[in-house]
Amino acid sequence: KNEVEQSPQNLTAQEGEFITINCSYSVGISALHWLQQHPGGGIVSLFMLSSGKKKHGRLIATINIQEKHSSLHITASHPRDSAVYICAVRWAGGGADGLTFGKGTHLIIQP
């Protein structure tokens, strides 16, 4: 079964710390998404990657296709970054199967 694994499951850090969330997947993909979900449920798409690196403000996402691994980094973390971060992939050749999601990383940034 094709799987997406995220680590850590839970992360608590102090304001200002550099945060890294990891995502590994089992087989080839056509795209990887990083999503942010706040309490109440709404999901915001942060990045969509198929190779390399993307940056938006304090957020950086990288992907290593050979190692089947992606990371989401948050620089100068802030309490408003507290949320669940979810990695989701579309399997290569599996466009009709929708996305497969990781279980999410619950991030808490303390002031």
Place this chain on the structure above:
Amino acid sequence: DAGVTQSPTHLIKTRGQHVTLRCSPISGHKSVSWYQQVLGQGPQFIFQYYEKEERGRGNFPDRFSARQFPNYSSELNVNALLLGDSALYLCASSWDGGDSPLHFGNGTRLTVT
């Protein structure tokens, strides 16, 4: 421009009943996909529609069905509700349903008692 809108936001139903959830995509988006998120888990893919045709189906029983209308809005129907159907149901739209950016609605929280 309005984002993806879902209705209702919350719903309480009894076991055995039927429910219809609705989703309006972002204007210009032709693809809608549905996901079920049980508390504490990541979302699970249910259906994807593109240009009113079913493009993909996840591992859900036949009690789950969906359709997409000519204006690209979509309905998700669930028959013979079970307690285990209690979840957040998320709709996402994209321009072409492939690897274009996804936009999610805020979801419908369904409670089955």
